[in-house]
Amino acid sequence: MNKPLILVVEDDTAVANLIATTLETQDYHYHRATTGAGALLDAASCRPDVMLLDLGLPDMDGVDIIRKLRGWTGMPIIVVSARSEDADKVAALDAGADDYLTKPFSVDELLARLRVALRRVRYDAARSSEEARVYENGAIRIDYEAGCVWRNGEEIHLTPIEYRLLCLLAKNTGKVLTHHYMVEQVWGAGGADTPALRVFMATLRRKLEPDPAHPQYLQTHVGIGYRMLRQSS
Amino acid sequence: MQTNENILCCLSGAPSNGRVIRAAARMGQAFGSGFTALYVESPGAPAASSLRENLRLAEELGGRIITVYGDDPAVQIAEYARISGATKIVLGLSPRENRWRGGRSLIDRLGVQAPELDLYVIPDAAADTWYRRAPAVVRERFTWPDFLRTVGILALCTLVGRLFVACGISAANAVMVYILGVLAISMVTTGRSYSLLATAVSVLIYNYFFTAPYYSLRSDPDSVATFAVMFIVALLGSTSTARIKQQAEQSARKAYRTEILLQTSQKLQKAEDTGHILDAAADQLRQLLECDMVFYLADGTPRPYPVQPGADLSALTTESEQALARWVLAHNHHAGRSTAHQPQARCLYLAVRGSRGALAAVGLAVDEHRPPDSFEKSLMFAILDECGLALEKDTMVREKQQVEQTARQEALRADLLRSISHDLRTPLTSISGNAAILMERGEALTADKRRSLAGAVYDDAQWLINLVENLLSITRIENGTIRLNRQPELLDDIFQEALAHLDRAAERHHIAVELPDDLLMAEMDARLIVQVLINLLNNAIKYTPEGSRITLSARAEGGMVRVSVADDGPGIREDAKPKLFQMFYTEGKAGGDSRRGLGLGLALCRSIVNAHGGAIGVADNPPHGSCFTFTLPVSEVIPHE
Numbered sequence: 034m035n036k037p038l039i040l041v042v043e044d045d046t047a048v049a050n051l052i053a054t055t056l057e058t059q060d061y062h063y064h065r066a067t068t069g070a071g072a073l074l075d076a077a078s079c080r081p082d083v084m085l086l087d088l089g090l091p092d093m094d095g096v097d098i099i100r101k102l103r104g105w106t107g108m109p110i111i112v113v114s115a116r117s118e119d120a121d122k123v124a125a126l127d128a129g130a131d132d133y134l135t136k137p138f139s140v141d142e143l144l145a146r147l148r149v150a151l152r153r154v155r156y157d158a159a160r161s162s163e164e165a166r167v168y169e170n171g172a173i174r175i176d177y178e179a180g181c182v183w184r185n186g187e188e189i190h191l192t193p194i195e196y197r198l199l200c201l202l203a204k205n206t207g208k209v210l211t212h213h214y215m216v217e218q219v220w221g222a223g224g225a226d227t228p229a230l231r232v233f234m235a236t237l238r239r240k241l242e243p244d245p246a247h248p249q250y251l252q253t254h255v256g257i258g259y260r261m262l263r264q265s266s
Numbered sequence: 267m268q269t270n271e272n273i274l275c276c277l278s279g280a281p282s283n284g285r286v287i288r289a290a291a292r293m294g295q296a297f298g299s300g301f302t303a304l305y306v307e308s309p310g311a312p313a314a315s316s317l318r319e320n321l322r323l324a325e326e327l328g329g330r331i332i333t334v335y336g337d338d339p340a341v342q343i344a345e346y347a348r349i350s351g352a353t354k355i356v357l358g359l360s361p362r363e364n365r366w367r368g369g370r371s372l373i374d375r376l377g378v379q380a381p382e383l384d385l386y387v388i389p390d391a392a393a394d395t396w397y398r399r400a401p402a403v404v405r406e407r408f409t410w411p412d413f414l415r416t417v418g419i420l421a422l423c424t425l426v427g428r429l430f431v432a433c434g435i436s437a438a439n440a441v442m443v444y445i446l447g448v449l450a451i452s453m454v455t456t457g458r459s460y461s462l463l464a465t466a467v468s469v470l471i472y473n474y475f476f477t478a479p480y481y482s483l484r485s486d487p488d489s490v491a492t493f494a495v496m497f498i499v500a501l502l503g504s505t506s507t508a509r510i511k512q513q514a515e516q517s518a519r520k521a522y523r524t525e526i527l528l529q530t531s532q533k534l535q536k537a538e539d540t541g542h543i544l545d546a547a548a549d550q551l552r553q554l555l556e557c558d559m560v561f562y563l564a565d566g567t568p569r570p571y572p573v574q575p576g577a578d579l580s581a582l583t584t585e586s587e588q589a590l591a592r593w594v595l596a597h598n599h600h601a602g603r604s605t606a607h608q609p610q611a612r613c614l615y616l617a618v619r620g621s622r623g624a625l626a627a628v629g630l631a632v633d634e635h636r637p638p639d640s641f642e643k644s645l646m647f648a649i650l651d652e653c654g655l656a657l658e659k660d661t662m663v664r665e666k667q668q669v670e671q672t673a674r675q676e677a678l679r680a681d682l683l684r685s686i687s688h689d690l691r692t693p694l695t696s697i698s699g700n701a702a703i704l705m706e707r708g709e710a711l712t713a714d715k716r717r718s719l720a721g722a723v724y725d726d727a728q729w730l731i732n733l734v735e736n737l738l739s740i741t742r743i744e745n746g747t748i749r750l751n752r753q754p755e756l757l758d759d760i761f762q763e764a765l766a767h768l769d770r771a772a773e774r775h776h777i778a779v780e781l782p783d784d785l786l787m788a789e790m791d792a793r794l795i796v797q798v799l800i801n802l803l804n805n806a807i808k809y810t811p812e813g814s815r816i817t818l819s820a821r822a823e824g825g826m827v828r829v830s831v832a833d834d835g836p837g838i839r840e841d842a843k844p845k846l847f848q849m850f851y852t853e854g855k856a857g858g859d860s861r862r863g864l865g866l867g868l869a870l871c872r873s874i875v876n877a878h879g880g881a882i883g884v885a886d887n888p889p890h891g892s893c894f895t896f897t898l899p900v901s902e903v904i905p906h907e
Binding site: 119120137227228231232235236239245246253255256 | 727731751753754755756758759760762763779784785787792793796901
């Protein structure tokens, strides 16, 4: 894969410069847009690999932009916003964003999120040739057909709910899934509540992670949801 | 000029009452207090057309009209005056009233009932010449059932009397039977005319059947005395029976009225806000009048209350009806159907009055053919007055809360500004100074020096970020605008989140986590509790020497989860402990330009924990060090597969 192209949508020049400088240090290509309309246009014409989207644009609401984009592209969208309310993040994620970053953010944090998104792009590109029957991520291996999970070649025994949660996260690796979305996907509407989800995620993490106190795979976003991280094998 | 005088004017149906009303209005003006016009509606008294004129006059002169219902005007006036705090009573005096009940005038009786009141008597000079009391006979309607009952009872009496005679019992006993019959008639019929008629007829029948010569109306002089006594006894008996009946009826109405009013005030007291107050008042009015109604608050938006739930009342809220309601609100006068102002309207509009004018208006879709009678009207006004009082109380409570909150916010804002102006300057100076050096002389510095300057900029920026977070949270909490998003959360998740956001200095301390049950959950707003933990941990890092041990732990205890942050640093002085959680308190030397916190962190922690229904405290951590502990409600989760 060539140098990835990042579309930076940000109306504040100082923050846009900071992001641009950061991207330059990592040898990423970038393209800048300052309005929602410009972002939609550039997203269609430049075909960026990842989009960094500020939610508070002068002309459009960021959540609307995400919805419009999700009509035709699955490109990772990382939301960058000064809105720190959990509800805003959840709304953006439910609209189809992959990840979020709250201002003020650190440069390291931004780069880490970008790497996660790019890994997903790369993995999606590789996978599109063959329909995945097996999921591999670091030491984790899921055989969807057999319904089995291994870590380092050793089978892990999961309850049906844990298995469904793991599959859901694995199929959306790199994307932050909200509590609401996960509960709906695994239990169906009105099936369970987020506290139950939290308990199952805790037990799943204990079985899956080599060191549950420092999780490598299952990342918790307090007040928001969970994410499966892709590990370089 | 506003005085404490409260003028009460007694309304009556007398044509001369206009003078009394005008006198009261003038007094009201002179004292700057307005006046209240009280009408005591007594049973059986016809509502004369002059009364309506007097009511209108009182209203036009700006009086507040109150109708009470009772048998004895003196008692009612005295009672109302006491309740309303009236100080002066203006009333008319007519020759008729002089002889009210056994020669004691209304004024005398009022003096006895309420000796503390000033009475102003406006003599009615003209009364004798052109006012004559209308006969107080209530127009009674002839009804067949009553008539048949009367005839039936008289026939029965005659039959029984004949039976007595046939059995050889003295015919004189038949007199008793007839008297009994007349009493029975006055009990079972409505109106006095039947019993009066029965009295006369029974004398005639007795004469015809039981006195010699029999079967004729002629009689000897002896019997005439019997007839006279019989007539008088029957008349008196039936009169007192009728009165007892009337009193029973009246006390039943009184009881009903008391019950409704009691219910109203109970409901109104329970009502928590304006909407509930209107709901309660509408409920009571609907029970009383059984008609659709529309309430209007001071802003003029209609709130329909149909009798049939869900019925469409848009016909009652047309533009012209709403305009009339607004007129009522603005002028504090009644209007609409059955009043002088726009009687063609669909509703009767009444103002719900408070002490400073109309607080709301109600449109009652009263039946055109059956306007509310005086009893219903008096209850209606009483309910609306209660409603006005409740609305006024509600407004006052809210205004008071508003004022208190504003004062609190002002105090907070002043404190914040004072602290910020000093404490933000230090890190900002460092940030801008260091950045300027890097910008202008970056090349001349060694790489190490550059890195240390950049690190200082970064640290100060982090400090500011943390400060801004705390400031935002504390203003939101203290403003009362915060809504806790409480969910059961795993303590484990919360700990990890907090540990990931500590100061850079955390690397130079040993931080350990003790969590015996890693599925332990507590009810909390995750973001806020993470902030509490970050503040407690950063404090521990800041106030202990490098290399200290900091232990973060949680365990269930009773219905609560106990979270503690313990360190083995120098500990906290005993006298400082109670002050720690106060806003703007900072440990260490005051003054100087040394770096210190705003003293917001722990105050914020306490606000957050208290908002969760928990408590926060500090204790010593033997052998040395301190231990901050807070509690949260535990949350039990039963996971279902």
